Amino acid sequence: xxxxxxxxxxxxxxxxxxxxxxxxxxxxxxxxxxxxxxxxxxxxxxxxxxxxxxxxxxxxxxxxxxxxxxxxxxxxxxxxxxxxxxxxxxxxxxxxxxxxxxxxxxxxxxxxxxx
Amino acid sequence: xxxxxxxxxxxxxxxxxxxxxxxxxxxxxxxxxxxxxxxxxxxxxxxxxxxxxxxxxxxxxxxxxxxxxxxxxxxxxxxxxxxxxxxxxxxxxxxxxxxxxxxxxxxxxxxxxx
Numbered sequence: 001x002x003x004x005x006x007x008x009x010x011x012x013x014x015x016x017x018x019x020x021x022x023x024x025x026x027x028x029x030x031x032x033x034x035x036x037x038x039x040x041x042x043x044x045x046x047x048x049x050x051x052x053x054x055x056x057x058x059x060x061x062x063x064x065x066x067x068x069x070x071x072x073x074x075x076x077x078x079x080x081x082x083x084x085x086x087x088x089x090x091x092x093x094x095x096x097x098x099x100x101x102x103x104x105x106x107x108x109x110x111x112x113x114x115x
Numbered sequence: 116x117x118x119x120x121x122x123x124x125x126x127x128x129x130x131x132x133x134x135x136x137x138x139x140x141x142x143x144x145x146x147x148x149x150x151x152x153x154x155x156x157x158x159x160x161x162x163x164x165x166x167x168x169x170x171x172x173x174x175x176x177x178x179x180x181x182x183x184x185x186x187x188x189x190x191x192x193x194x195x196x197x198x199x200x201x202x203x204x205x206x207x208x209x210x211x212x213x214x215x216x217x218x219x220x221x222x223x224x225x226x227x228x229x
Contacts, residue, residue, distance in 0.1 A: 009155075032214050043119070043205055043220030044158070051215060090157050094214060101214040102148070102171055105157030 002027045002093045006106035014114045019063075019078040021109050023091030026072065033074040034092040034103060035065055044090065050074060061085070086113045119208050119221035127227045133194045136224045140187040140208030146170070147189045148218065149181060152203040164189060165212055193226075201228045 007022040025031060032051050036044040048059025055067040065076045074091060088110050092103035120139045128134050140147050146165045150158035160173035164183035178194040187208070193200055203225050207218040 004157075036220075041222065043222045044207075045220070046217055049217075092157075096214065101212065102160045102163065102173070103218075105159075107155070107157050 002031065002095045002104050004091050004093050004104055004106035006089075006091050006109050008109055009107065010110045010112060012112040012114065013081045015083055016080050019076070019081045019085065019111065021076040021089050021091075021111065023065075023074045023076065023106060024072050025074060025091075025093040027093055027095040029095045030069075031093045031095040032101070032103075033065075033067060034094070035059065035063070035074075035076050036090045036092065036105075037061075038088040038090065038108075040087075047076070047089075081111075081113050083113050083115065086111055119206060119219050121204075121206055121221040121224050123224060124222070125225045125227075127229065128196050129229050130196055130198060132196050133192065134196060134226065136191040136193075136204050136206075136226070138189045138191070138206035138208075138221055140189065140206075141219055142187055144187060144208035144210055144219075146209045146211055146216070147183055148207045148209075149189075149191045150205040150207065151175070151200075152205060152223070153199075154202070158205055161191070170212065196228045198228050201226060 003026045005024045034049045035047040050067045058064045091106045094103040148163040149161040152158045162172040163170045167183045183189040203223040205223045207220045209216040
């Protein structure tokens with residue numbers, strides 16, 4: 001069965017600092033992995049996805065994530081935080097088991113950006 | 116290309132009542148998925164429809180049901196509401212069933228059950 005663990009329910013950074021949001025997954029087969037962002041009172045927006053091509057995936061808004069099979073991780077990073085990055089971030093995994101590509105989401109990490 | 120819309124934005128019901136939530140998918144998207152997002156949690160998959168047929172279901176009881184219509188709209192119906200049904204309900208549409216088909220989420224309906 002697929003599952004996702006997001007370490008840290010809240011991450012606080014200063015504007016301009018490195019952003020690192022952690023995600024570890026569990027899957028019996030090579031997975032597809034996703035990061036979504038949710039701004040207050042809005043739905044989820046796809047930031048980036050890994051689909052077994054390049055292990056370093058670049059997304060929107062300057063975010064990127066690296067798939068590390070040996071560590072079963074897919075951490076999200078951004079070199080320099082901006083105030084507008086403050087939001088809830090969700091990691092999700094899908095491994096197609098049972099013929100379904102329905103993603104399983106983590107519990108989310110709230111990113112707080114201080115001026 | 117219009118986005119995914121949901122109605123109503125907010126809804127308050129009492130325990131035991133029934134509710135219908137609506138979603139309008141992007142034109143041309145044959146797949147719609149519904150999720151329940153409780154406060155402080157990630158979205159939990161309820162069910163998915165592909166070309167008006169249910170294509171998969173999560174761990175939700177039968178009182179959660181749905182419909183998908185030919186005009187790219189869909190409904191989520193919940194009968195016999197319970198307090199734990201209070202959550203944000205999200206719908207997401209995509210072109211088809213491939214993993215490479217990106218899901219586009221609506222803004223959600225906030226349901227409060229008293």
